[in-house]
Amino acid sequence: MAKHTEIENRTEAMVLPIIEENGFELVDVEYVKEGANWYLRVYADKEGGISIDDCVLISRALEEKLDEEDFIEDAYILEVSSPGLGRPLKKEKDYLRSIGKSIDIKLYQAVDKQKEFTGILKDYSKDRIILEIDGNDMEFEMKGIAQARLSLDF
Structure with a gap:
């Protein structure tokens, strides 16, 4: 470790x-x-x-x-x-509490030449999340997510 x-x-x-x-x-x-x-x-x-x-x-x-x-x-x-406005999502309870909210994720490896995504968290499981991005659902494996946090909307 x-x-x-x-x-x-x-x-x-x-x-x-x-x-x-x-x-x-x-x-x-x-x-x-x-x-x-x-x-x-x-x-x-x-x-x-x-x-x-x-x-x-x-x-x-x-x-x-x-x-x-x-x-x-x-x-x-x-x-x-305090965790601040852009609160990190690290534990299961963080993701569950954030369903229906806008979140930002950063990936370890690019998907469609992109490593950063913002969308509405639609679903969470230990293995994956589903984000609604521009009206479409995208699935991301948890092991591929380097960082996730609540979006800052100003």
Whole structure:
């Protein structure tokens, strides 16, 4: 297992009880390097949206656990925030909640010389999704989707 995946999984296991006991929802955990810095990001949400105070509560409780375990070798910056408007779709519940909504997907390999698609999520299963694009249904295998998120409509 890749180092970043192991860190994400351990962090998720540590933060999940904090999230659940406060009535929040864990959206995602990511450990990424941007420039010279490593970032450990936790995205949380709740009905009506998560507040800065909620993020501080999660951050302080998680910081304590991370300091106790001390399993991350690199220096890193911990960030706890809302998933934002273009919320990523990663888990089954994310896709199910998004049926009927407009989503953007990026594929690992091009289909008809195109890697990015936007459409209405019509159906989801563990193996595939169906998007309605310009009135036509297109099926995409889940294993071919590099990234999926809610569309930003302005």
